[in-house]
Amino acid sequence: MKTFNEFGLEPKVLRAITEMGFEESTPIQEKTIPLAMEGKDLIGQAQTGTGKTAAFGVPLIHKIQPTEEKIVALIMCPTRELAIQVAEEISKLGRFKGIRSLPIYGGQDIVKQIRALKKKPQIIIGTPGRLLDHINRKTIKLDDVQTVILDEADEMLDMGFMEDIQSILKLVPEDRHTMLFSATMPANIQRLAQQFLRNPEHVSVIPKQVSAPLIQQAYIEMHEKQKFEGLCRLLDMEAPELAIIFGRTKRRVDELSEALQKRGYPAEGLHGDLSQNQRDNVMRKFRDGSIDVLVATDVAARGLDVSGVTHVVNFDLPQDPESYVHRIGRTGRAGKEGTAWTFVTPREIDHLHFIEKITRHKIPKKPLPSLAEAIEGKQKATAERIIDILQNDENHEFKGVAIQLLEQYDSVNLLAAAMKLLTGDKKEVAVELTPEDPLRAKKRRPDVRSAGRRPGGSYGSRDGRGGSRYGSGGSGGSGYGGSRPRRDSRDGGGSRDNRGSDRPSGSKDSWGYSRDRNSTRSRDTYE
């Protein structure tokens, strides 16, 4: 691999890269940085966690001049958390050069954003809904934008965002430099992308297998009712450093995070119905390790880079193969190993095989961890915690009382009692989750396509204030119909709950399957 010195980058950019701890470039960086520096339009595809952000960030920072007093680059991301994260990386890269960048996303005080915009950032990293708000208020002008980047491009050009992206790109000068990035790039989306790109180069460093190779994958077959106990056993057995558990719906995420807390796991939920403050708090706690378990909808599936995530669990099977690839890609990043478990109910096995087929990776089956394995794992983790304290914390204040106790009791019994307390067994706490319907392959209905319009067409839905991203739609095409029956809001959640989301169209993609847009793919209110 090339070192960053070999790209002809200016010293201030190199210094930032070194400070970030990057030595060699990753394959996608090696391929795209020179092309991007030449100003070539491109589609960059590489596995999750392989440094696509710097692949576009480095050449962008290299190109922009700090003296510029207008917005010259626009990066668009599908979720608020991702916009924040990408903005952070861009700001690190631009720090010595004095490049000003600003994240712009829904849920944040717009007045505050307007104030920050007055400082004349050169790069805006935003979610489409809020960007449009600013464009309409004339607080953001795109007339001078020279570079546009779509991170998670397949998601951004998919039905939910397409209209917004089109409206935004219409306002950017045509002779711009455009780059699209994602780990997945279905052919129909690539075709769509052509309209935004000029003679693009398709840079793909995807080997045979789409999912990242450092992720050990497995599935466990179990009934819906066994899932929660199964998850607790798995968490006990594996003792993750940090884990992300994906649930299908917002309700699921709420119930599951609460249930885990009841059982003594430091868990919190993330989904689009939370306030931005709540979302920020949950992410901050997860990043700093004050919680070990993040329970999330697909809002956390794309792009998020949290170091220390050793495990991903698909508590519910994802709807799309892409979603599977991105979800499990939250672990096994930047050369680290990770483990991904997927829970599959007997009726969903066909759907799992479909995901295997599309991602070209056979997922091995593992048994449900036994109670003995769970206990053993938990005990081992507790022992490790004790040893860790023993080795790192010399002067703790419990020594006096420890000496007293040891004079009165047997040392083994004493330690065993302390460990029992530490292990915090709360198995007796009863929890109940509302069952989810199984996902399964089923015959499609005949082609009944209709336009996918957002109800009301208001931008409000983008900020999680209600309204599904996708209006009513139909299914189209033939072949695989990986959908469940359409789910309506059974718990009064209405369209705020993503379970009613419909996505029209059903064209074949590069992986040779029909994307069923009438599916109830686990969509969240992304911005």
Ligand SMILES: Nc1ncnc2c1ncn2[C@@H]1O[C@H](COP(=O)(O)OP(=O)(O)OP(=O)(O)O)[C@@H](O)[C@H]1O
């Ligand atoms: N050249 C490099 N050397 C070492 N670490 C790197 C390098 N480039 C990026 N990284 C680190 O690798 C991690 C993953 O990078 P990044 O988030 O850009 O991946 P990605 O390809 O965008 O993944 P995803 O498809 O999930 O969005 C980050 O923590 C980043 O700081």
Ligand SMILES: [Mg+2]
């Ligand atoms: Mg990324």
